[in-house]
Amino acid sequence: MEENNHRSRLPMRARLATTVGGAAATVSRLAGKGDGSVIGGIIGLRLEPDLLSLLAQGRRVVLVTGTNGKTTTTRLITAALRPLGQEIASNIYGANMEAGLTSALSRAPGAPLAVLETDEKYIPAMVKATSPRVVVLLNLSRDQMDRAAEIWLLARRWREALGNAPGCRVVANADDPLVAWAAGASRQVTWVAAGQRWRDDSWCCPHCGAHLERAGDDWSCPECGNRRPPVSWVLTGDAVIDPSGRARPLDLALPGRANRSNAVVALAVADAFGVNIAHALRELRGVTSVAGRYTQVSRRGCDIRLLLAKNPAGWLEALDVLAPPPVPVLLSVNAQGPDGRDTSWLWDVDYRRLRGRTVLVGGERRLDLAVRLEADEVPFRLVNDIDQAVDLAGAPHLEVLANYTAFQQYRAVLGRTE
Amino acid sequence: MRPLRLVWIYPDLLSTYGDRGNLLVLERRARLRGLPVEIIEVNSDQAIPRDGDIYLMGGGEDLPQTLATRRLQADSGLHQAVGQGAVLFAVCAGYQMVGMEFGGADDTPVAGLGLLDIRSGRGEQRAVGEIVADVDPALNVPRLTGFENHQGVTRLGPRARPLARTTLGTGNGDGTEGAYAGRVLGTYLHGPALVRNPGLADLLLSWAVGPLPPLPERAEELALRLRDERLTAVNAR
Numbered sequence: 001m002e003e004n005n006h007r008s009r010l011p012m013r014a015r016l017a018t019t020v021g022g023a024a025a026t027v028s029r030l031a032g033k034g035d036g037s038v039i040g041g042i043i044g045l046r047l048e049p050d051l052l053s054l055l056a057q058g059r060r061v062v063l064v065t066g067t068n069g070k071t072t073t074t075r076l077i078t079a080a081l082r083p084l085g086q087e088i089a090s091n092i093y094g095a096n097m098e099a100g101l102t103s104a105l106s107r108a109p110g111a112p113l114a115v116l117e118t119d120e121k122y123i124p125a126m127v128k129a130t131s132p133r134v135v136v137l138l139n140l141s142r143d144q145m146d147r148a149a150e151i152w153l154l155a156r157r158w159r160e161a162l163g164n165a166p167g168c169r170v171v172a173n174a175d176d177p178l179v180a181w182a183a184g185a186s187r188q189v190t191w192v193a194a195g196q197r198w199r200d201d202s203w204c205c206p207h208c209g210a211h212l213e214r215a216g217d218d219w220s221c222p223e224c225g226n227r228r229p230p231v232s233w234v235l236t237g238d239a240v241i242d243p244s245g246r247a248r249p250l251d252l253a254l255p256g257r258a259n260r261s262n263a264v265v266a267l268a269v270a271d272a273f274g275v276n277i278a279h280a281l282r283e284l285r286g287v288t289s290v291a292g293r294y295t296q297v298s299r300r301g302c303d304i305r306l307l308l309a310k311n312p313a314g315w316l317e318a319l320d321v322l323a324p325p326p327v328p329v330l331l332s333v334n335a336q337g338p339d340g341r342d343t344s345w346l347w348d349v350d351y352r353r354l355r356g357r358t359v360l361v362g363g364e365r366r367l368d369l370a371v372r373l374e375a376d377e378v379p380f381r382l383v384n385d386i387d388q389a390v391d392l393a394g395a396p397h398l399e400v401l402a403n404y405t406a407f408q409q410y411r412a413v414l415g416r417t418e
Numbered sequence: 419m420r421p422l423r424l425v426w427i428y429p430d431l432l433s434t435y436g437d438r439g440n441l442l443v444l445e446r447r448a449r450l451r452g453l454p455v456e457i458i459e460v461n462s463d464q465a466i467p468r469d470g471d472i473y474l475m476g477g478g479e480d481l482p483q484t485l486a487t488r489r490l491q492a493d494s495g496l497h498q499a500v501g502q503g504a505v506l507f508a509v510c511a512g513y514q515m516v517g518m519e520f521g522g523a524d525d526t527p528v529a530g531l532g533l534l535d536i537r538s539g540r541g542e543q544r545a546v547g548e549i550v551a552d553v554d555p556a557l558n559v560p561r562l563t564g565f566e567n568h569q570g571v572t573r574l575g576p577r578a579r580p581l582a583r584t585t586l587g588t589g590n591g592d593g594t595e596g597a598y599a600g601r602v603l604g605t606y607l608h609g610p611a612l613v614r615n616p617g618l619a620d621l622l623l624s625w626a627v628g629p630l631p632p633l634p635e636r637a638e639e640l641a642l643r644l645r646d647e648r649l650t651a652v653n654a655r
Contacts, residue, residue: 145435146546146567150479203430204462209485211430211463341547342565344436344609367644371613374640375442 010054017048018055018106025103037091037107041099044106052098055105056114056130059089062269063118063126065158066138066179067151068314070096072254072290073138073262074117079287080270080280087111094291097122101130113273121149124161127168134269135162135186137172137179138194138262141201142348143311144340151178155206158182171268173261174231175217181206181226190268193217193231194261197320198313200348235264242267242277250281253288256321258314292407297414302390304398304414308407310339312348318401319353328358328393330383332402332410333365339404343368351376360389363406386410421454422627425470427496430461431486432512435567437476439610440507443619444472447638451631453623462486466495471626472505475512477568477608480523483511490515490531500533505601505625509611513596513604514538514570521570534602535575541591544569549587549607550654551595554579559617561585562595563648564607572597572606581605586652601625614645 010018021044025037044051064074071094078090089108091100096117105114118126120140127135137158140151149157155178162170163185172183174191178201183189195217196202202219205212210223220227232243238260239247250260263284270280289295293308309318322329335341343365351373359380361369366382373380383389390398402410426441441457448455460466462485466473473496478486490496500506506516514520517536522528525540549566553559562582571591574580581596581603582589589595589606596605603622605611612619616638624630649655 142435146565152479152481200429200433204482204485209431209481211461342435342567342609344439344565347436347439347442347610347613348433367640367647371640371644372439375439375446 009058014048014051014054017044017051018109020044020047021103021106025107037093037095037103038099040106041095041101041103044102045099052102052105053129053131055102059105059111060113060273061130061132062113062115062134062136063123063130063132064115064136064138065118065120065123066136067120067141067143067311068317069138069258069262070117072259072293073136073265074115075290076262076266076284076287077136077269078115079283080266081113081115081273081275082283083275083279084113084273086113089114089116091117092291098125098129101126120154124157127161127165132165132168134169134171134272135165136265136269137170137183138265139173139176139196139198139313140178140182141198141311141313142345144342145344146340146342151201152206155179155182159185162186169272171265171272173265174229177202177212177219177226177228178206180229184229189229190233190272191229191231192265192268193234194264195235195257197257198316200312233264233268235261240264240267242271248277248281251285253285254290254294256317258317292411299386299414300390301396302393302398303396304386304390304400306407306410306414307399307401308404309401310403312345315349315401319349319351322399322401323397325357326395327397327399328360328395329354330360330362330386330389330393330398330400331369332361332363332400332406333369334363334403334406334409335365335368336405339406346372351378354378358393358395360392362386362389363402386413419454421456422448422472422623423456423458423467423470425458425460425467425473427460427466427473427475427490427512428462428486429459429476431482432476432478434477434479434511434609436609437474437509440474440476440509440612443610443612443616444474444623447616447619447633448623450633450637453627462489466490466493466499468495468498468502470499470504472507472622473499475506475508475515477510477512479511483515483520484522484528487515487528487531496531497533500602503601505622506533506603507622508602508604510568510606510608513606514572516602516604517572518575534597534599534604535577536572536597536604537575538570538572541569541571545588545606547587548648548652549584549589549595550649550652551582551584551587551589553582553618557581557598557621559615559621561649561654562605562607562618563614563645563654564605564611565609566606567608568606570606586654613641614648616641616645
């Protein structure tokens with residue numbers, strides 16, 4: 001039998017590094033400081049700076065990146081690859097920088113496959129370190145500009161990295177011009193028509209800057225000839241069309257257009273690994289909640305659904321997912337470090353479709369959101385916490401849409417009632 | 419009555435983070451006073467109308483900033499409008515663009531639009547965070563509160579006056595923030611700068627239409643609360 005334990009093939013120092021890192025992660029978990037995946041990886045990397053590439057050697061690695069949908073798509077790809085019957089390493093807790101990837105691999109030493117969510121900025125370094133079989137590019141849009149890189153610059157770095165990764169297949173969204181331009185440097189691309197709801201970051205050609213011509217999902221540059229590449233996978237309504245032209249209903253448990261788009265990408269990746277499409281799809285349908293997103297909880301007789309969105313593109317998609325009126329909606333916004341300390345992005349979202357239903361506004365930066373809603377002539381009421389929202393909603397259902405730390409705060413409160 | 423024409427310049431290139439907010443604030447504050455408003459969004463493949471009343475320019479990354487400058491120079495509509503007395507409000511990358519020169523990609527100097535006597539280059543450090551600045555008393559506008567996110571350093575020439583003096587944050591880099599001359603006004607407060615600074619919004623409106631009637635009662639209560647909260651959060655009340 002093939003010895004599948006990759007750890008046994010590691011040099012001594014790397015083995016020591018994974019052991020000490022793993023011990024630190026355990027201590028961190030026991031101390032209640034998160035899942036330990038970051039601290040374990042950090043300590044391991046300090047002992048052996050090449051630990052990530054040593055751990056990645058001999059495995060088939062998939063890197064997943066994009067502004068939105070990384071965590072969910074990573075989860076979906078992991079599910080879609082399950083029919084292979086092999087163990088899969090994955091950073092399911094969303095620790096998506098070098099330490100998080102290192103930790104995910106060291107915790108699954110025998111896994112021949114790895115599906116790793118990767119922060120947008122780290123793609124060049126992680127492509128170099130892990131020599132991935134597949135890199136997934138979902139989308140690229142404005143996000144937490146106070147700490148994130150400018151996106152044209154980011155697209156350029158992706159393009160350079162993928163142009164220098166000859167053994168790597170790129171699965172990319174052809175409908176996002178920035179993504180398509182970045183992926184276009186690769187020699188092997190699987191193009192997916194995954195749709196693009198948010199367009200305010202790609203009106204202009206990423207290659208030459210001219211205003212793009214757009215008709216439906218198609219786009220082309222009138223000046224340099226850059227255009228949407230021909231696609232082999234298509235999301236259309238609730239159906240996926242595979243490269244042979246066969247259409248299948250997706251019927252996901254996860255809600256929304258964005259998740260259907262993520263699922264089609266996951267199918268394209270599974271197909272690249274030789275998984276039967278029908279089998280992969282069956283696995284995707286079984287995914288119901290991802291790291292607390294879309295969770296339904298009950299509080300004081302009210303069924304609450306939690307939706308997470310962190311930036312304008314995410315909010316646009318999430319507003320589409322909301323149950324129709326008259327179900328009331330609680331919007332909640334914080335501006336702590338992980339959220340971005342700048343609330344300017346609130347002005348990039350169009351809230352007018354919330355007119356005509358009960359809207360409650362919470363979170364540490366509720367006044368920023370209140371002024372924004374006022375400008376869009378959306379009536380609302382301010383709330384201090386989730387219980388006040390439940391009381392004011394006075395309805396059997398409440399939809400909650402929150403950004404990162406606001407979402408975590410609600411989860412903590414609601415978790416305690418379970 | 420001829421509507422107040424608000425012209426948003428190149429939202430396809432110059433709208434990095436919430437820049438639409440300035441348009442919406444001006445629109446709301448005009449309408450609340452009974453002034454009809456016409457909004458004109460001009461993409462970079464369209465001509466700039468010459469007959470706008472207030473022109474708005476937002477932020478942008480290095481490459482879009484250079485592209486937008488080239489197109490505006492070739493178009494010349496903005497120059498004509500400003501020459502005829504139109505108001506121009508420019509934030510962040512837009513602020514640098516209206517000057518004589520700014521640092522493009524790799525900090526190579528790029529000729530600006532020459533509408534404001536300022537020169538910008540790249541500083542050592544990125545300035546990111548809350549900014550508070552006291553406005554030139556001649557303008558009679560309460561202190562500015564906003565967010566800055568730029569790596570620019572701007573020096574004013576003799577034909578421009580500083581808009582404000584910083585008490586928190588970086589602004590132009592020499593203790594001043596923004597600049598104005600005539601009816602051209604620029605600031606490093608980025609994105610929706612007018613949201614927390616309704617006084618500045620009213621200054622622009624009054625430059626365009628003259629003395630403003632008062633707002634309906636309580637119409638700006640939330641905006642003032644937000645402004646208060648943000649100033650308190652940085653101990654600048």
